[in-house]
Amino acid sequence: MPGILYDSIVYGPVNSRRFGISLGINVLPENSKVCSFDCIYCEVGWNSDFPSNHSNQQFHAREDIYHSLKERLIDLKERHMIPDNITFSGNGEPTMHPEFSNIVEDIKKIRDQYVPDTHITVLSNSTTLNNKSVFDTLLHIENNIMKLDAGSENMFRLINQPVDNIHIEDIVENLKIFNGKLFIQSMFLRGEHRGEPIDNTTKEEVQKWLDHIKAINPKGVLLYSIDRATPNHTIEKVQYEELERIANQVRHLGIEANSFS
Template sequence: MATFLFDKIIFGPVKSRRLGVSLGINLLPNDSKLCSFNCIYCECGWNPEKTFKVDFHPRSVVKERLEQKLNEMKEQAEAPDVITFAGNGEPCMHPEFAGIIDDTIEVRNRIFPKARIAVLSNATMIHKPDVFDALNKVEDNILKLDGGKEQTIIDLDQPVGTFNLERTVDLLSKFSGNLTIQTLFIKGEYNGKSIDNTSQEEIALWLEHLKKIQPREVMIYTISRDTPVDTLQKVDLPELERIASLVEQAGFSTQISG
C-alpha cells in the first residue's frame, strides 16, 4: 500500500530495468503527484483529492539543476545511459515542457552527447502540437497504452476527464513509428470489479492497435513496487513472455521487464 514521491527535480542516477543507468528529471511538484491519469497501480499513489495551485519548477531552474548534476557526474566519470523525464506524474503537463526538452538536448550535447533522452508519458498530452514536436526530438519517446478495450484502460488508468481510445490510437499513429509503446499488465480487483488486461480478447485488440500505431518497440512489464490498491497481482514472467511472443509474431521488437 505504501507509495513514494520524488522529492527533487533531478534524481538518481538509478539502474532502470528498462533503460539502463538513468538520471531522472521530475517536472512535477516535489510534494504531490500531478497527473492526467490516476492509475490504480501507480507507485506515486493517488492524485490529491483537493485541487491546488500548481507551482511547476521553472524552466531555468530545471536547466540549471540538470547542468550542475551532469557536470558532477562528468567529474566522477559516471556517465548516464539516459536522461529520463518521469517523476511524480505526467511530465508533459508542464507548461514549458517543449522548451525544457530543447534545453535538455542542448545541455546533453555539451556534456554527455552519447546519452539518450527519454520521456515516460501516458500520451494524454500528445494532441498539443508543441508536446508532439518535443517528443519527436527525443531518442526514447515512450508512451502508454494499457489495454485493448477502452473500458479496460479506463478501469486501470482512471483518466482525469474523458478518454477516447480510438482518438488516442490515431494520435499515436501520427508519430510514424518514432515511439515506443509501454504496457503494464496486471490482474486483480478494484472496487468490486475484476481487473485483467491479459485475456485473449484483450490482447487481440491491443495487437490491432499496435498494428495501426507501428511503434519501433513495445515495452511489456508489470508492477514491481507497492501500489495504492492492495488487491492487485503482478503478472508472472512466463505470461509476459507469452504476450511478447505474440507481439514479435506481429512484427514488433519487444522488451520485457518481469
C-alpha cells in the same frame, strides 16, 4: 496513503535494465502528483491523495531545472559517470508541465554541451499528444516511451481512470502519427476495482491490444507487471512467463518486445 514522491528535480543515476545508466528528471511539483490518469497501480498514489495541491500546483521553474541538471551533469562528467539516458519521469505526467517544450530544448543544449552521446527519454501516458507543441517536441527526442495498457475502452477506463474525456481510440490515433518513432510500454495485471474485475491478459483483451500495437507499429514494446506497492491492494502480479506469452504475439507482428517482471 500517498506513494513514492520524488523530492528533487534530478535523481539518480540508477542502473536500469531498460535505459542503462539513467539520470531521472522530475519537472513536476515535489509535494504533489500531477497526472491526467489515476492508474490503479500508480506508485505515486491516488490523485485524491493530493487534493489540496491540485489548485495550487508549484511546478519546478524552468531555470531551476536547467541549473539542477547542468550541475549534476558536470559532477557526473568529472567522475566519468556518463548517463546513457536523461529520463523524464517523476511525480506524474511530465508533459503536463506548462513549459515542457522549452525545458526539453534547454536540456538538449546542456546535453549537447556536456554529454553529447546521452539520449533524452520521456516516459508519457500518451494523453497530451493533441498539444502540438508537446507532440512536436517528442518527435525530436531520441526515445518516446508511451503508455498503452489496454485493448478495450472499458479496460482502459478501469485501469487508467482518465481524468478528462479521453478515449483509447483517440490515444491510438495520436500514437499512429509518430510513424513508428516510439516505444509502447504496457502494464499487465489482474485484480478488481470498485467491485469490477480487472484483467488485461485475457485472450479478448490481448487481441484488441495487439490490434492497436499493429496499427501503431512502434519500434518496440516493453511489457511489465507490477513491481512495487500499489494504491489498489487487490492487484496481482503477472508472472514473467505470461508476459512472454503476450510478448511472443507482438514478435509475430514483426515488432520487438521485451518483458520485465
